Amino acid sequence: MNGAPLKIAVIAGEVSGDLLGADLVAALKRIHSGPVELVGVGGEGLQAEGLRSLFDFSELSIMGITQVLSRLPKLYTLIRQTTADIIAARPDILLIIDSPDFTHRVAKRVRTALPDLPVVNYVCPSVWAWKEYRATRMLAYVDHVLAVLPFEPAVMQRLNGPATTYVGHRLVADPALLETRRLRVGRRPGNGTILLLPGSRSSEIQKLLPYFEVATNELVARNGPTRFVLPTVTHKEALIREMTAGWGVKPEIVVGAEAKWKAFAEADAAMAASGTVILELALADVPVVSAYKVDWIMRMLTAGIKTWTGALPNLIADYAVVPEYLNDVVRGASLARWMERLSADTYQLKAMKEGYDLIWQRMQTEKPPGEHAARILLDVLKKKKPGRF
Numbered sequence: 001m002n003g004a005p006l007k008i009a010v011i012a013g014e015v016s017g018d019l020l021g022a023d024l025v026a027a028l029k030r031i032h033s034g035p036v037e038l039v040g041v042g043g044e045g046l047q048a049e050g051l052r053s054l055f056d057f058s059e060l061s062i063m064g065i066t067q068v069l070s071r072l073p074k075l076y077t078l079i080r081q082t083t084a085d086i087i088a089a090r091p092d093i094l095l096i097i098d099s100p101d102f103t104h105r106v107a108k109r110v111r112t113a114l115p116d117l118p119v120v121n122y123v124c125p126s127v128w129a130w131k132e133y134r135a136t137r138m139l140a141y142v143d144h145v146l147a148v149l150p151f152e153p154a155v156m157q158r159l160n161g162p163a164t165t166y167v168g169h170r171l172v173a174d175p176a177l178l179e180t181r182r183l184r185v186g187r188r189p190g191n192g193t194i195l196l197l198p199g200s201r202s203s204e205i206q207k208l209l210p211y212f213e214v215a216t217n218e219l220v221a222r223n224g225p226t227r228f229v230l231p232t233v234t235h236k237e238a239l240i241r242e243m244t245a246g247w248g249v250k251p252e253i254v255v256g257a258e259a260k261w262k263a264f265a266e267a268d269a270a271m272a273a274s275g276t277v278i279l280e281l282a283l284a285d286v287p288v289v290s291a292y293k294v295d296w297i298m299r300m301l302t303a304g305i306k307t308w309t310g311a312l313p314n315l316i317a318d319y320a321v322v323p324e325y326l327n328d329v330v331r332g333a334s335l336a337r338w339m340e341r342l343s344a345d346t347y348q349l350k351a352m353k354e355g356y357d358l359i360w361q362r363m364q365t366e367k368p369p370g371e372h373a374a375r376i377l378l379d380v381l382k383k384k385k386p387g388r389f
Contacts, residue, residue, distance in 0.1 A: 129310075144165070145165070195230075195271070215271060228251035231255075267288070272290060275290035
């Protein structure tokens with residue numbers, strides 16, 4: 001590609017999206033010989049690559065329909081502000097990363113004002129789970145989707161959505177995960193350490209921790225002394241300590257990424273909130289049972305959910321590798337019994353490890369995710385603006 005200046009508008013709404021965007025931009029700078037300018041919204045990762053965020057992107061970190069509804073006025077204000085600023089900047093391309101409640105609304109408005117502006121969507125919306133019609137609607141404002149899960153291109157093709165490419169998942173190349181996996185693969189269970197991972201949001205923690213307490217009591221009653229480790233993040237440590245203060249069997253609470261990966265390496269098994277952490281555990285070769293409880297509005301909408309499972313490892317393997325318990329069927333005693341089966345040399349453990357091997361194979365790519373994504377972004381630019389790039 002020639003050395004023409006390249007102005008990218010980028011919108012990332014959460015930490016995970018910011019990391020993906022920063023990885024893509026860093027790779028892009030290695031490939032593109034000209035200067036790269038960033039405008040838009042992002043966090044520390046993108047800011048380190050030169051972005052001056054239009055506002056603190058933590059304002060977009062919302063989850064659940066009730067939270068979205070309560071924040072609608074603020075969201076619409078930020079949508080209008082971001083749209084106007086991107087239109088005024090006249091970028092060469094718009095990169096939207098995850099957080100579809102915000103990023104897709106901005107993309108629609110920007111495309112209306114700048115119909116020739118190419119738009120790339122990093123992280124495929126979960127059209128495979130619900131609201132399948134979103135795939136076709138995206139054709140109006142998205143030129144290419146960069147998927148982080150290997151089954152998503154086929155889903156988007158079936159639903160007649162935009163062109164979609166699996167570029168790989170950042171976890172597969174994460175140095176800490178790779179080291180943890182190296183330490184664990186081939187390891188025999190039996191050190192009596194169980195991980196408790198109730199989620200990273202207050203609502204998740206408050207809903208799941210009482211069931212985890214029941215599970216810890218059950219495990220100790222049935223098996224004797226057991227070590228429980230609960231990794232968390234700094235801004236949730238106080239809540240975790242408050243909620244576990246009265247437990248009969250207190251977990252070891254550890255804070256930060258380094259402590260989390262150390263706990264992953266040492267654990268026999270884990271009970272965890274459904275989400276990306278389930279995939280982290282599967283790729284790190286940690287046996288896990290998934291649990292989740294949603295808010296009351298989401299329960300009313302469950303009839304619209306199309307997917308057969310909420311666990312990402314199961315979707316990637318296309319069969320039930322990880323057991324999962326949702327809403328009213330979450331039981332501490334059930335979680336405890338799974339911990340017993342997964343922390344010993346059982347058929348259940350062997351079956352799960354076999355599934356983990358398949359998931360690992362299916363998530364491999366020839367190029368690192370950031371580089372793969374950056375090259376597709378440049379290809380989209382060439383096709384949309386052949387005279388300049």
